[in-house]
Amino acid sequence: MKKSTIKDVAREANVSIATVSRILNNTGKGYSDKTKQHVMQTIEQMGYFPNAIARSLINNESGTIGVLFPAVSGMVSAEMLHGIEAAAQVYGKSVFVCNTLSDPDKTKHYLQLLYEKQVEGVIFASGRLTRNFQKIVKQMNVPFVTLSGISDLKNIPEIKVDDLKATYDATNYLIKHGHTKLAMVSGPPHDLIAGTPRMEGFKQALTDANLPCKSSQISWSSAFYFEDGKHAFRSIMKSHPEVTAIVAASDEMAAGVISEANAQGIRVPEDVSVIGYDNTKLATMTVPSLTTVSQEFDVMGYRASELLCQCIMGEDTDSIIMEHKIIERESVKKTKARGVV
Amino acid sequence: MKKSTIKDVAREANVSIATVSRILNNTGKGYSDKTKQHVMQTIEQMGYFPNAIARSLINNESGTIGVLFPAVSGMVSAEMLHGIEAAAQVYGKSVFVCNTLSDPDKTKHYLQLLYEKQVEGVIFASGRLTRNFQKIVKQMNVPFVTLSGISDLKNIPEIKVDDLKATYDATNYLIKHGHTKLAMVSGPPHDLIAGTPRMEGFKQALTDANLPCKSSQISWSSAFYFEDGKHAFRSIMKSHPEVTAIVAASDEMAAGVISEANAQGIRVPEDVSVIGYDNTKLATMTVPSLTTVSQEFDVMGYRASELLCQCIMGEDTDSIIMEHKIIERESVKKTKARGVV
DNA sequence: CCTTATAGAGTAAACGTTTACTTCATTTTA
DNA sequence: TAAAATGAAGTAAACGTTTACTCTATAAGG
Structure with a gap:
């Protein structure tokens, strides 16, 4: 059973594909309330969903970002990723994860892949963005952000603690x-x-x-x-x-x-x-x-993702130095008073 | 600076776009060694990379899979994801991560999103795939696999330990x-x-x-x-x-x-x-x-991903019950001999 | 030397959308 | 009542590829 397309919907509803498209995109113009209702109904009953890939192609917006980690296993990456995904969702972006294993070749390979997939931005996490990657990063021509890492390249915002x-x-x-x-x-x-x-x-x-x-x-x-x-x-x-x-x-x-x-x-x-x-x-x-x-890794991830999305929207932004604080528990003993905190 | 397309390459190299395409895809037919070399050279020097989105559209293959987690923070998900990504890479697929937070609405939303993005398969991890999702899963018409979770739906392979x-x-x-x-x-x-x-x-x-x-x-x-x-x-x-x-x-x-x-x-x-x-x-x-x-969560993730990719390629497959074993360390004391292991 | 394969290369349709432009009917205005 | 304005709806081009089909020149075969 092939997926139904906008054409199928148009045929079924006896309107043109342009009308369907306008209704789907809620342009507010180009259709009457009556046709809108009718079309929505056929869409519903046909179980039609728009093809995001076709959309991406014509809009030139993939709605995706890429995240590069040395390895997503480990608490730290996991929490970061969680935050990243949460913020991305808010901005309507989907997240591709990549494990570079800190291998420059793999990293380059992933960057190319992300390039081909037309990601709108990249978070480079927990690693060093070396000159090696300068060329491809430049070619990609999309915003990059480093998260808890460092960049040898100029003009890349960073999210890190000091x-x-x-x-x-x-x-x-x-x-x-x-x-x-x-x-x-x-x-x-x-x-x-x-x-x-x-x-x-x-x-x-x-x-x-x-x-x-x-x-x-x-x-x-x-x-x-x-x-x-x-x-x-x-x-x-x-x-x-x-x-x-x-x-x-x-x-x-x-x-x-x-x-x-x-x-x-x-x-x-x-x-x-x-x-x-x-x-x-x-x-x-x-x-x-x-x-x-x-x-706060999840917060850092969130902020990085948020920052990236803002860059994507053309806002200008700046690096973020996250605050740190000391969480007091039981592993430190006060030896003698000496200007205690 | 706009991205260069296959057309630009064709113009630059004085050949048709069909030829460029054939060379890129290494069809082995439709071009001479000489033109191939020439075209490859122009590609290299123009820094051209194919647009995976356009490819996806015509090939009807997005090259992506989706993974749904209740939350990617936490060791367990992290390790699974690591394995998933590793196997996906081997099969040439990219991975979209989604955090459902165990919320059915969010889950449904993500499923729709993945549908629109034309993922070729879905790994449903650490959760329960209820009847609620039956409709959309059916519509999507791509393989699903549950990982360390359960499915109320029939014919969904599972990867889990007993x-x-x-x-x-x-x-x-x-x-x-x-x-x-x-x-x-x-x-x-x-x-x-x-x-x-x-x-x-x-x-x-x-x-x-x-x-x-x-x-x-x-x-x-x-x-x-x-x-x-x-x-x-x-x-x-x-x-x-x-x-x-x-x-x-x-x-x-x-x-x-x-x-x-x-x-x-x-x-x-x-x-x-x-x-x-x-x-x-x-x-x-x-x-x-x-x-x-x-x-072994990473292995489980790997196997799940592998299984999914095999499903995608049309192989028929079956659930996997992972072996478990007891890792002996120091927290158990032998009380009295009684048919010791 | 003419017919027929063969291989290099081009043309154009298709994938599923969006959107500028057009058409047509209806309403408004003078 | 005719001209102008409005708004619904359709037509077709475009996005960047792939690929079936076509064309042409050269090689092979008799």
């Missing part, structure tokens, strides 16, 4: 609670998104507080996972057993720290305090629950 | 490890996907082992989250303090159980053993780490 500042604040939070022997478990230092800036924030906070700040106070791993946190904390404890507070570059790492501390008979927060980063659901599930820096 | 059997096995695992006083923390009993069958599996295992099985041994909540697990365990401990083992309907709930146990000074697994469900990443992060029933 990682440096957030980590600075996290570190400072520990200091304000009386801690003076701090260490950090971090991701890879060459990760310009979540590595470098967070490490930098940690160092600056220490320096500004006139506390010692040696590079050995930072133990980094190749990623931000649970196991990475465990290992990093283990090595910190070897080299700096005097430490009383840890800033972790992700909640997962913080959970790893807690788990390892547990294994070593170190109590959290009595012996060592831990502050996390991300405020994922996980932060509520650890024992003790995690004090952490909140990044 | 929840009843999996919970039966989980319960049995505890029994085999010498536990005789069991309880369950469950989701809502009217949830036909993850509620009813899991409770049923628990009961059957007890019955088959000739153990007492009163409904008070199951404490259920309205959802499957951490807090739900906490509360449920609390109420179990009130009514059945003798219990030595808990089967939880999700890892999050199990984490809640562990957390609550901790708060009450009950040791896991020494005093009470816990088995989870899902084998999410969370299962490795609890202290102690969770023994749990593995559902």
